[in-house]
Amino acid sequence: MAGKNDLFQEVKFELLKVVLINTFLDALMVFFVAYFIVSFINIKFLYTLLIPAVITFVFFFVMILLRIKKLKLKAMEDANPQVKEMLRTAHDNMNQDNIMTMALFEDLKQKMKTVSTGNLLESKKIIIRIVSAVILVFLIIFVSSFNININKIDIPFEKLKFMIQSGNNDLADGSITDLVFNETEVVYGDASIAKLGNEEIDLNMNPSMSEIDFNEIGDSERQDLREGGIPQEIGINPDAFSNQEMLDEAEQAANYSQRIKNI
Amino acid sequence: MAKNIESVRNIEKLKDTFSNVTKEISKIIVGQEEVIEQIMIAILADGNALLESYPGLGKTTMVKTIADVLDLKFSRIQNTPDLMPSDIIGTYVIEEEKGKKVFRFQKGPIFANIILADEINRATPKTQSAMLEAMQEKQVTVGNQTFALDQPFFVLATQNPIDMEGTYPLPEAQVDRFLLKILVDYPGFDDEMEIINRFTKSSEISKIRTLLSKDSLKLLQNLTRQVPIADDIKKRALEIVAKTRTTKDLIEYGASPRASIGLILAAKAKALINGRKYVSAKDIEEMAYPVLRHRLILNFKAEREGKSADDIIREIMK
DSSP: OHHHHHHHHHHHHHHHHHHHHHHHHHHHHHHHHHHHHHTTBSOOHHHHHHHHHHHHHHHHHHHHHHHHHTOOHHHHHHHOHHHHHHHHHHHHTTTOOSHHHHHHHHHHHHHHHHOOHHHHSOHHHHHHHHHHHHHHHHHHHHHHHTTOOOOOBOOSOGGGGGGSOSSOOOOSSSOGGGOOOOOOHHHHOOHHHHHGGGSOOOOOOOOOTTOOOGGGOOOOOOOOHHHHOSOGGGTOOGGGGOHHHHHHHHHHHHHHHHHHHHO | OHHHHHHHHHHHTHHHHHHHHHHHHTTTSOSOHHHHHHHHHHHHTTOOEEEEOOTTSOHHHHHHHHHHHTTOOEEEEEOOTTOOHHHHHEEEEEEEETTEEEEEEEEOTTSSSEEEEETGGGSOHHHHHHHHHHHHHSEEEETTEEEEOOSSOEEEEEEOSSOOTTOOOOOHHHHTTOSEEEEOOOOOHHHHHHHHHHHHSOSOOOOOOOOOOHHHHHHHHHHHHHOOOOHHHHHHHHHHHHHHHHOTTTEEEOOOHHHHHHHHHHHHHHHHHTTOSSOOHHHHHHHHHHHHTTTOEEOHHHHHTTOOHHHHHHHHHO
16 A cells, blocks of 8 residues: 555656746746846836746746646646546555456566656647747847847835935936936935035036147157157146255155154 | 556456457457447356348357357257247157156257347247247256256347248337347458368368356356446446437337447447446447347338438437
8 A cells, every 4th residue: 555655756757847947937038037127127127127026936836736736647747648547547446455466566567667747748838938938038138238228117115215226327318308317315315415415516528638639640750858858748747846846745744754763 | 556556457468358358259350340349248247249230251160269269168059930939948758767757858959058040030029039938038948847948148149131021020118128239231252251261171170279268258158247337338228228218219129228238338338348447438339239230119200201210229329
């Protein structure tokens, strides 16, 4: 009787393995789909990963529970028609204890060795799932690498706004007027500090000294640096490095050392 | 435990045993594998069979060969209208013993293991019922004394489908006692050629070996009953039999619960012969024909449409 029960436990374990594999693949699909959708919502990167992960975990455990509940010998029978009648007969005659039933269970044990988990997996469905997952991965990479400029959707719920990205560098068309500031203390701090920014600031931008007129580019003149000092073009005042200044600085350093010594 | 393992291993060899029995029988009988299998099924299920065939198809030789291979005592009863019950059962004869005259029971041909009751429908109802009682009870009563028949006991009765004049067709109640009705057809061209070659070249007939003893046959009969069957396959068998009672548009009278028992037993025996340790749905469907065909009484509509019992069984199983 114990041997008979072991046989059915073994069968159920095989079925459990199949459920795990199938649910894992389904969960993987759910993760990719969720990630793809969430990537269009205006939230921090951490949440872009976290939300799909939570959805996937919930899906995985719910599906596992539902599928285990539905775990029946029928699945094994359907997947292995060669042992279908044997399994059913063995199950219906578990309480019988005669030579023929024993022989049937022995036979079934031998047959079950050849019936692997592979027989239970529907290869067509598995391939479809894997191909779909690969397509989704490519789609995600494609969308992110080409930086497709789609308007991100803001979270409609106030309580979830902490997820929104603080650095809004995704502008609709690059104009300053498109900037939308979220006046949330969590993100921008105390609103009173922002009042300091009411003062107008005039910014005058002059052309840089380093601006180069490419029309005037040519070979540099040969100069003798041994006598004339540093040329004007490189922007350093040669007087800054005069001997008098160096002597003054040396004197200052000596005085400083002396004062330290006295202390 | 070790004994059980050994027994289980022996069951693995059963298929080879039956295969060897068939091979041995085929040394004498050409073709007719299905008929031989069905006779073996009837023997294993501890039932009797009704053989319907034309004359000259080797029924007697077949049954004699099976009896030899299985180490069973064989006797043949040619039924005629003047055959009396005492001619088959036996009778008391007066004998002189130590100067006194005493009655001693002289056993009839029914005291054997395999009986070939040739053209059973030619015997009178009284003789038929005497034989059928022996088939059912496995014993005969003469006067006030009952004699048990030797086990295993198996009757193979034949009927000729043609030349029905002067016959006493078996009543339905008695036909029901036969587990199977086996139809024997003419051999194919190649088989008939082989028969001609085998029986016209030499008068010597191949010697056959005894492969099973009476005791092992009894053991096999016990094993047949132990073959496990799934509940849904049992239900399928019952559904088929029950449908013979509800299909009123074609069947006047359907099969009895004895047919249900017979169908399950025959399917078990078929599974055992084929080396399986369980009854398959296919076994039930294949055995439905020989088990049910003689138990159905077709109505006028079925006969008018030219439908045979097999046609109706086929329709029922769809």
